[in-house]
Amino acid sequence: MRDADRHETAIEARGLWRRYGPPGPGGFDAVRGLDFTVARGELFALLGTNGAGKTSTVELLEGLDRPSRGTVRVLGHDPATERAKVRPRIGIMLQEGGFPGDLTVAETLRMWAGLTTDPRPQGEALDLVRLTARASVRVKQLSGGEKRRLDLAMALLGRPEVLFLDEPTTGMDAEGRRDTWRVVRELTARGTTVLLTTHYLEEAEELADRLAIMRAGRIVAAGTPQEVTASRPSRIRFTLPAHVPPARLPLAVPAAADGHRVEVRTDRLQEALTDLLLWAREEDVELAGLDARSASLEEAFLEITQRDRDAADDAAAAEEHAEVSA
């Protein structure tokens, strides 16, 4: 990394929109006004359910398409109009495929090396992703996880400064996932900037310096994994004995009960738990299956996407209602 580049912005998106299809109701806005930056050396994760606009966004950042509105800068250049300036400095792992099935692993890598300025030795790239033993196998005979490894090897071949990984571990077994995480961590340790999309929240929690959760083309939560989870309520769960109705719980504990199973959601886990436990000792109540935990990224994510589903259901219901009244 050059000194002047340190602490600079690697990726910048400003007011980004991407529209498919014609203007009006026939078209669809997959990306609706995104703003974010990724600093050099940072690992930034984009999360969201299927259809939230992650891949549509990543393709704009990669320069595969131009935004319908807004600007993208990667290493200071427009990745779509200044492809030749950006491409030699970035590596891209697409969400799926892009291999002719009839080439072997080694032939595929050799082709890509011929397309890359100053490539890594091909053996080194294969070693990195532990695919050396499969070098002479046709790509169509590889497993899904092995194809993802080959994909990663190709993305790494040009020693990129910025690496785009679109669902890099989908289809991998647990070991493959760990291997990939190790490779990604080694890269970020050496200053590579990484933009990652993933379905696995554990993966984002493990790797990301910062993350953003997308919903319907917009970013609805962003920050470090700790910041995103800290804004979510913690949870206490327990079951009351049959002779204790939930109404007897102390008022300070905001509980929702389903029969005798009680769930408490609170931003102040310690206070709520203290109140609850003191009450239980005073009243001599046994809280069966007591479980208290801070919000995980998964819970934060589910809450946000659940909100999304509720909103979608409301919209569908409203539409149905409108049709009926029309």
Add this chain to the structure above:
Amino acid sequence: MNTATLTATLTRLGALGRAELTLLLRNRSAVFTSLLMPVFFVVITRTSMSGVDLEETGTSANGAVMTGGIGIVLILVVYTNLVSAYVARREELLLKRLRTGEPTDAEILGGTALPSVLIALLQCLVLLAAGVAALNVGAPARADLLLLGVLLGCVMLTGLAAATSAVTRSPESAQITVMPLMLVSLAASGLMIPLEIFPDPVADVCRLLPLTSVMELVRFGWLGGGSAGEVLRALGLAVVWTVLSVFAVRRWFRWEPRR
């Protein structure tokens, strides 16, 4: 373009061409189309033309067969092969992947076309050698025109193949989408039937077809004949069709499957 970027371009074309050649040789139907079909069609043409009296048009039957053979090679090896190749590479998402790398769009299309074009050029050389050495056709009257015709034909048909791939949804349906241009060219561009045997108004319309101009350049180049005006007209038409095909590619070519 300076030397460094030219070297980089050639390296990338080489890498793409090598991979594509490997794929072509591993694809039985592509090998069949590239190597056996041209021979088959040239033999048929030879048989059919032996019954046609061309003496009064000043063209020997062998000359018509050999120059027609060049057209057959171009349409089968360059056009037909490349439509399937572009569609197959698009559907397996290779084209999209290549665009994530350093090659330009033109390099991707050119590199993919390279093996088919080289095989076609080799077959044209074989036809030329056979015509001169064994069939008494004579050496090319104007080798420059012959070469120019063949090269323009390669570029034009590569462009038309890329354009045709845009309306072809799968490698299998390529067998159908190549038919219009292939059949029209075989029948009406002087590949298998000399234009001279058509009534003049029909022949004039046929002269406007894409491959006819290429065929005229090839005939003038190898067999001679053709006034300066005729040569210029053929050259102009060939350039117009080539430019149109490049425009069509820029406008309609699809780099990704429809979703």
